[in-house]
Amino acid sequence: xxxxxxxxxxxxxxxxxxxxxxxxxxxxxxxxxxxxxxxxxxxxxxxxxxxxxxxxxxxxxxxxxxxxxxxxxxxxxxxxxxxxxxxxxxxxxxxxxxxxxxxxxxxxxxxxxxxxxxxxxxxxxxxxxxxxxxxxxxxxxxxxxxxxxxxxxxxxxxxxxxxxxxxxxxxxxxxxxxxxxxxxxxxxxxxxxxxxxxxxxxxxxxxxxxxxxxxxxxxxxxxxxxxxxxxxxxxxxxxxxxxxxxxxxxxxxxxxxxxxxxxxxxxxxxxxxxxxxxxxxxxxxxxxxxxxxxxxxxxxx
Numbered sequence: 001x002x003x004x005x006x007x008x009x010x011x012x013x014x015x016x017x018x019x020x021x022x023x024x025x026x027x028x029x030x031x032x033x034x035x036x037x038x039x040x041x042x043x044x045x046x047x048x049x050x051x052x053x054x055x056x057x058x059x060x061x062x063x064x065x066x067x068x069x070x071x072x073x074x075x076x077x078x079x080x081x082x083x084x085x086x087x088x089x090x091x092x093x094x095x096x097x098x099x100x101x102x103x104x105x106x107x108x109x110x111x112x113x114x115x116x117x118x119x120x121x122x123x124x125x126x127x128x129x130x131x132x133x134x135x136x137x138x139x140x141x142x143x144x145x146x147x148x149x150x151x152x153x154x155x156x157x158x159x160x161x162x163x164x165x166x167x168x169x170x171x172x173x174x175x176x177x178x179x180x181x182x183x184x185x186x187x188x189x190x191x192x193x194x195x196x197x198x199x200x201x202x203x204x205x206x207x208x209x210x211x212x213x214x215x216x217x218x219x220x221x222x223x224x225x226x227x228x229x230x231x232x233x234x235x236x237x238x239x240x241x242x243x244x245x246x247x248x249x250x251x252x253x254x255x256x257x258x259x260x261x262x263x264x265x266x267x268x269x270x271x272x273x274x275x276x277x278x279x280x281x282x283x284x285x286x287x288x289x290x291x292x293x294x295x296x297x298x299x300x301x
Contacts, residue, residue: 097224
């Protein structure tokens with residue numbers, strides 16, 4: 001069974017907005033049954049209504065992906081309603097920035113909890129179900145897509161907590177790809193590494209749990225927030241464009257999915273730093289005025 005078929009079943013986290021909502025729309029248009037999971041119950045209800053209007057059978061599920069028990073409950077609900085998913089999109093994520101030593105323990109727990117452990121929980125909960133379905137039917141095909149970031153391939157300054165979480169997702173996804181290849185040809189892994197795309201991730205704090213409440217933001221965090229908002233909101237590639245690339249990669253069995261292939265020059269620069277070896281290159285080499293302004297702001301009294 002291929003996720004592009006009319007019998008496909010999609011499980012999508014972060015489904016109420018951004019990449020998740022756009023991917024849900026395409027899944028519906030492809031005739032798939034769609035499990036839409038999100039932490040925002042009100043936004044999820046609106047998104048569910050829209051996707052159902054496209055003709056899809058939808059199972060909405062409100063959860064916090066950082067909680068293993070809630071992701072396991074999502075898997076159980078999916079199996080009861082539809083059966084094993086042919087497409088799992090571990091997509092929910094939050095932003096975070098500032099000088100890396102200024103992030104609080106709560107900051108680390110929240111960002112890693114959603115961005116990394118949310119993917120870990122999805123992989124642990126759904127991969128065995130997909131492998132079992134593949135074993136029962138030699139024609140069955142499944143795909144797991146994990147959302148990382150270009151920040152999972154490079155290390156831009158003043159956003160270390162986000163970089164760490166996304167590098168871990170890239171590593172997890174590459175290992176998942178290799179591990180699956182050892183045991184099956186029917187289930188494939190993919191990693192999505194978007195650059196700056198207008199998705200609302202710069203407003204992640206709106207969904208931060210009360211028990212993970214942020215401390216008063218530092219100067220570096222305020223600067224990082226402002227830079228992130230400007231970069232994200234000015235992005236020309238849309239979430240719909242990225243969702244289309246996700247399905248194109250699934251159809252082509254392509255592992256790496258990029259929203260901005262031209263940004264790969266920075267990845268090559270980093271890898272050359274590693275291989276030469278040499279000290280990390282100036283991340284603002286092509287835009288020195290941006291680096292100069294960031295230094296000025298951080299060093300100002």
